[in-house]
Amino acid sequence: xxxxxxxxxxxxxxxxxxIEDENHPKAVAIFNNHNNEELLLLDTILFETLSLLxxxxxxxxxxxxxxxxxxxxxxxxxxxxxxxxxxxxxxFLEQKGRLSPADISVILACKTALAAPLAFDKEIVKRVQx
Amino acid sequence: MSKLINVSDxxxxxxxxxxxxxxxxxxxxxxGLLPAQQAxxxxxxxxxxxxxxxxxxxxxxGKREKIDHDQILYGxxxxxx
Numbered sequence: 001x002x003x004x005x006x007x008x009x010x011x012x013x014x015x016x017x018x019i020e021d022e023n024h025p026k027a028v029a030i031f032n033n034h035n036n037e038e039l040l041l042l043d044t045i046l047f048e049t050l051s052l053l054x055x056x057x058x059x060x061x062x063x064x065x066x067x068x069x070x071x072x073x074x075x076x077x078x079x080x081x082x083x084x085x086x087x088x089x090x091x092f093l094e095q096k097g098r099l100s101p102a103d104i105s106v107i108l109a110c111k112t113a114l115a116a117p118l119a120f121d122k123e124i125v126k127r128v129q130x
Numbered sequence: 131m132s133k134l135i136n137v138s139d140x141x142x143x144x145x146x147x148x149x150x151x152x153x154x155x156x157x158x159x160x161x162g163l164l165p166a167q168q169a170x171x172x173x174x175x176x177x178x179x180x181x182x183x184x185x186x187x188x189x190x191x192g193k194r195e196k197i198d199h200d201q202i203l204y205g206x207x208x209x210x211x
Contacts, residue, residue: 014199019186022194028187032180052199072179098207100200 005038007109008075009119010048010102013041017053017065023120030118039118041069042109043079044088044102080105099123 015027046069053062069075080088084105091104099107103124110117110128117124137145149159200207 010199010203014197016183017186018197019190020192020194021197023197024187024194028180028183031183048199048203052202055202068179068182072176074176100204 005115
């Protein structure tokens with residue numbers, strides 16, 4: 001069986017853990033169906049996800065989700081190198097849109113690893129396909 | 131058992147930094163960098179994670195809503211002057 005890689009975006013991962021999110025059922029179904037794939041979680045996305053969880057649910061929830069994510073063997077944490085961070089900043093400054101550095105890190109990771117994003121953010125999906 | 135190994139100055143410097151930051155021995159610092167060692171610490175808890183998410187679902191009684199994560203994290207977008 002071929003192993004494909006997917007890069008997780010905040011718009012997707014947050015929908016998994018915020019059960020009140022209208023995208024939650026879809027996110028869980030997609031997440032469940034990707035159990036044969038390698039999932040890449042960038043540090044930029046982890047930071048955004050934890051910040052958002054803290055804002056909406058508090059630190060207890062953020063800590064619990066953090067522990068569960070890092071314990072999951074299918075999820076590969078990737079901490080951006082200095083060179084990758086510089087590349088993200090360069091792309092951020094050159095953009096004409098409203099993407100955040102975290103969004104750009106997902107797009108660059110997808111292009112580098114020839115991976116697809118797991119995102120509900122249509123702009124990210126569109127930029128990866130270009 | 132102790133064994134001597136040769137590493138470059140830059141690797142030694144990095145290992146020392148990790149060792150000091152984490153309060154570890156050199157052996158522990160090296161072991162922590164090995165992928166196999168890290169994988170061994172992880173449990174293949176995919177099913178457990180899904181089960182935990184579904185358990186949270188059962189507790190939810192409200193109505194789902196559209197959540198704009200960018201708005202929560204970054205506020206309203208700039209609309210221009």
